Amino acid sequence: MTAPLPQQRLAETLAGEHAAIYAYGALGVRLPAAQAAVARRAEAAHRDRRDALLLRLDSDGGNPPAARPAYALPFAVADAAAARRLAVHVEERTAGLWRAALGVTEGPARQLALTGLTESALWAARWRRYSGQAPSTVVFPGRPAG
Amino acid sequence: MSRHHAAAPGTAPAAARPASALPARGAAAAAPRASSPHATLPPATLPPATLPPAEPLPAGPLRCAALPPAAPARTGAPRATAPRATPRRAVLGAVGLAALAGVGGCGLFRDDPAPPHPLAPLLAETDALVAAYGRTMAAQPALAARLEPVHAAHTAHAAALRAAIGAGAGTPAPDAGAAAPGVAALRRAEQAAQRAAAAACLSADGVRATLLGEIAAARATHLEVLP
Numbered sequence A: 001m002t003a004p005l006p007q008q009r010l011a012e013t014l015a016g017e018h019a020a021i022y023a024y025g026a027l028g029v030r031l032p033a034a035q036a037a038v039a040r041r042a043e044a045a046h047r048d049r050r051d052a053l054l055l056r057l058d059s060d061g062g063n064p065p066a067a068r069p070a071y072a073l074p075f076a077v078a079d080a081a082a083a084r085r086l087a088v089h090v091e092e093r094t095a096g097l098w099r100a101a102l103g104v105t106e107g108p109a110r111q112l113a114l115t116g117l118t119e120s121a122l123w124a125a126r127w128r129r130y131s132g133q134a135p136s137t138v139v140f141p142g143r144p145a146g
Numbered sequence B: 001m002s003r004h005h006a007a008a009p010g011t012a013p014a015a016a017r018p019a020s021a022l023p024a025r026g027a028a029a030a031a032p033r034a035s036s037p038h039a040t041l042p043p044a045t046l047p048p049a050t051l052p053p054a055e056p057l058p059a060g061p062l063r064c065a066a067l068p069p070a071a072p073a074r075t076g077a078p079r080a081t082a083p084r085a086t087p088r089r090a091v092l093g094a095v096g097l098a099a100l101a102g103v104g105g106c107g108l109f110r111d112d113p114a115p116p117h118p119l120a121p122l123l124a125e126t127d128a129l130v131a132a133y134g135r136t137m138a139a140q141p142a143l144a145a146r147l148e149p150v151h152a153a154h155t156a157h158a159a160a161l162r163a164a165i166g167a168g169a170g171t172p173a174p175d176a177g178a179a180a181p182g183v184a185a186l187r188r189a190e191q192a193a194q195r196a197a198a199a200a201c202l203s204a205d206g207v208r209a210t211l212l213g214e215i216a217a218a219r220a221t222h223l224e225v226l227p
Helices: A005-028 A033-059 A080-102 A108-130 B085-101 B120-139 B141-165 B183-203 B206-225
Strands: none
Touching: A005 A033, A005 A080, A005 A108, A033 A080, A033 A108, A080 A108, A080 B206, A108 B183, A108 B206, B120 B141, B120 B183, B120 B206, B141 B183, B141 B206, B183 B206
């Protein structure tokens, strides 16, 4: 039996949060100390979102996906610049997942999705700023390109 | 669209590829991790604020060209056998009901504009932000480069809201002569607008919730760009 659409979307988002937490572990060690501290705060934010998602999916009788032991990173993280680039990539991807959950949820689940989208947008903007990208903001956070 | 493409070439768009779809590599690839203290984050979603109240329906004249004059109904022959008051009241009441029902296909509110769209207050607030940023950029050229992306975002949001509202979306009010707000005032306006967009997102239907969530998230990022 297929889960209803809101649970499906939230489960996909949870899988993305698992991957984001993994990615921050991999990229944080490549950053200078000050930015590594920022990465730990971002990772903590993703853990909070993950926990909130787990609670939500449990209460909805969903079947939340478990974290995998490891995830393939989209590119090698050889230095600090690549680490920041990966952080931007991770935040843009989770923003997209949360955004996709907005339109199919309502009530507390939509509030969760809005918080997730907003936080990922904020972290993406911060990592763009640390990367020297200007502007650091995007017009429609989470919206797929094109 | 002025969206940034920060991802490396060859990576899939964010929403298109859930992370779990990625093949897992060996667990040995995992780097040892420091414990992550749950630092407090700035609240991303602020307590929902009430939207500015919708404008009341203009009290237009209830004109109806096809409505027959009430006078002829009263000029009927007096009835000698019945008490006078009741038939007259009945006739007048019938005329009144006919007017309400729309005699001759003339609707009661035919001459009135449609009620405001639910997104109209948000559009008006967005137009006001566009104008406010524009004035500040003109008055403080040193800030223009920093504020321009935010100004452009609000302009794009206003266009998207206009498209969502469709026909009947208002045009921005001219603001000639208005004073340029300082950065603190811009920040307050941006905060209020962020709360308004978040509240609108939470109460909107599915299609609009996505756009309103994008706008709310964008405004949260604007607050970090402001000097």
